[in-house]
Amino acid sequence: MNWRARLLKLDGLTPEIDDLGALAWGTLADCDPDAELVFLGTMEGKPCFAAVPPEGADGPAYAQPQIWSAMNLLSDKDLATYGGARSLVDWHARHRFCARCGSATEIAKGGWQRNCPEEKGGCGAQHFPRTDPVTIMVVEHDGRLLLGRQPNFPPRVFSALAGFVEPGESVEEAVAREVKEEAGIAVRDVRYVSSQPWPFPSQLMIGCHAIADDDALTIDKTELEDAGWFTRAELEDARAAGADGNDTLVFPRRVAIAHHLVTWWLEQKT
Amino acid sequence: MNWRARLLKLDGLTPEIDDLGALAWGTLADCDPDAELVFLGTMEGKPCFAAVPPEGADGPAYAQPQIWSAMNLLSDKDLATYGGARSLVDWHARHRFCARCGSATEIAKGGWQRNCPEEKGGCGAQHFPRTDPVTIMVVEHDGRLLLGRQPNFPPRVFSALAGFVEPGESVEEAVAREVKEEAGIAVRDVRYVSSQPWPFPSQLMIGCHAIADDDALTIDKTELEDAGWFTRAELEDARAAGADGNDTLVFPRRVAIAHHLVTWWLEQKT
Structure with a gap:
């Protein structure tokens, strides 16, 4: 001890x-x-x-x-x-069991690995903590930003669209696919902005900006309850209103990368 | 059928x-x-x-x-x-078994999910294909680029340093930690360049550029067999020599993101 x-x-x-x-x-x-x-x-x-x-x-x-x-x-x-x-x-x-053979696994290397012990009938596989890359994107069209809300969000909270990167995709491909699937619009000029870990359960949030040539949304209602375009003035007003937001919009929370992405966009030179 | x-x-x-x-x-x-x-x-x-x-x-x-x-x-x-x-x-x-309870799992949703079936004694957990984010970086100092070789690389192959993003890290933090661990140097101004999926087994390669203020390397020999700084002329000569390289260096293969990162750097305005 x-x-x-x-x-x-x-x-x-x-x-x-x-x-x-x-x-x-x-x-x-x-x-x-x-x-x-x-x-x-x-x-x-x-x-x-x-x-x-x-x-x-x-x-x-x-x-x-x-x-x-x-x-x-x-x-x-x-x-x-x-x-x-x-x-x-x-x-x-x-992850107390081996996904390869079903045996009980044991913690190893100070908690940065789990092993499936051959001496106890396991297959010898090594398992490593998982981190899932997620793209999260602020999409811009004609000076407005696209934000959406999931059905389970608290009232008036809108945030950046987001989705897991799938096997076989680049960051840029994942951004374009997610925006197309969730909001029905095509984007171009995908640009990395910043990244942040997110521990629910273990994501790497990869924050991007992209441009849409069209603002006609087709919202996937299984993913989003609502989505819309917000002006700089609307976003600045919601941000200034603090954690509870104003009558129509709550700005994304400080701990979320969406907060930083929208703030980054507001602070860009126009 | x-x-x-x-x-x-x-x-x-x-x-x-x-x-x-x-x-x-x-x-x-x-x-x-x-x-x-x-x-x-x-x-x-x-x-x-x-x-x-x-x-x-x-x-x-x-x-x-x-x-x-x-x-x-x-x-x-x-x-x-x-x-x-x-x-x-x-x-x-x-991943034929449930990591949560050890039961046999079943393929679902066209192969984009596996379920642990409660009706067969499983725990009901859902499992999703894994994609591991990896940072890979070209580090620059005084007009030269840092490349390294792992012990198992074919002769004369040098490539960009790389490593898995760990839980709790941003992309930029992962780049700085990897370069410090593998080569013993501090970097600044980490910048995203491009990304690429890599199917061995399922990585998202996140390609970055960073600046080092010092060129004195301390190589972690458990990770790298060798590492060194390469001039623009050395890299251009190796690239021009084709797939088999020249007497001292094989340029990274076309299918690897390292190829694109080094090429991107060579094509930057100096």
């Missing part, structure tokens, strides 16, 4: 927050001696760990308001620490 | 090539009636499928010279078709 080591305090996958609004840490003595531990790195000279919970995530992040409350309190550094830790322990909790 | 449907001819995961150097196609009558089929899309008005082979990929792509010979023959369109198909059928072959 290393008494200097710190353990990230999690209730399932929800972070515990201390009185100062920061992530709460305990010691390895706090955790079940049989728990699988994931090494998160060294912070302030101390090795830091998180324990794999009995169950992984069930259902989407937007259905867990306590997670959102916690995330809105955290600093960017704590958000990054929590996000990386959450993705890893959730992956372990949902 | 749809007699118009086409089946991609694969020997395991190796494509069969016809007399004209194109992918060979058969009909669904050619395939084992019990085989799992993946829908690849409609081409020339005909639905196209590939069958999941008994075994997935074993070992890295560079150890399979017959794959490379085939890929060098194919057009860009056939390469994309083969790459997407290979990633999907290989994923199915290596």
Whole structure:
């Protein structure tokens, strides 16, 4: 037992927050001696760990308001620490068996791998934490930006369209396919803007900008409840209105890359 | 049985090539009636499928010279078709069991999903084909480009450094970490250049450029056999020498994104 080591305090996958609004840490003595531990790195000279919970995530992040409350309190550094830790322990909790042969697997390499042990009848396969690339895009036409809302979004929230990159696609192809599928329009001049990890459960959000020559939308109602074009003035007004938005629009939350993409677009020279 | 449907001819995961150097196609009558089929899309008005082979990929792509010979023959369109198909059928072959509970899974949604059937004692989990984001970067210092070679590369082949994006990282953070780990140098001004899917087994290669302020390398010999800085003249000479390279350097192959990244850099205005 290393008494200097710190353990990230999690209730399932929800972070515990201390009185100062920061992530709460305990010691390895706090955790079940049989728990699988994931090494998160060294912070302030101390090795830091998180324990794999009995169950992984069930259902989407937007259905867990306590997670959102916690995330809105955290600093960017704590958000990054929590996000990386959450993705890893959730992956372990949902990958206790070998996808190749069905045997029970064992944690390895400080939590950055799981092995299917041949000495216990397994196939010897090695498994690695999964990160899924997702494209998320602000589409521009004639000075307006295309945003959409999924049926489960809170009222008046619109955000950038997004979708998983499929096997065999480039980033640019994925952007064009998603916009065509969800909104029925063709885009050109796809341009990378920035990226961000997203821990529900473990995405790499690849933020892009693209141009549409046409604004006639055909909305895929299985994906989007609504979508529309927003002017610079409408977006600036919603942003200025803060977290609760104005009467018609809530600007995407600070922790989401959509916030940065729309802000980036607003700050471009016109 | 749809007699118009086409089946991609694969020997395991190796494509069969016809007399004209194109992918060979058969009909669904050619395939084992019990085989799992993946829908690849409609081409020339005909639905196209590939069958999941008994075994997935074993070992890295560079150890399979017959794959490379085939890929060098194919057009860009056939390469994309083969790459997407290979990633999907290989994923199915290596994911016949539920990672959450260990039960046997079943193919669903035309091969774009596997389900763990509750009616057969499974847990009901849904599993989706995996795509792993990888950063690959050309690092520049004082007019020279950093390239490295892995121990298993053919002689005189040097390529761009690369590595998987880890949970909790952005593209830019992954580039900086990889270059620091593999070559011991810090980079700045990471810039996205282009992306490409890579089907060994299913990567999204995210190509970037970055600047190093220092050229003193500390090579991680577990990752790289060698690494060094190459001048524009050295790279242009190797490129002009063709597929076999010159006495000191083989330019990265046409099918690899490293080829495009180095070519992009050579064609930049100086």
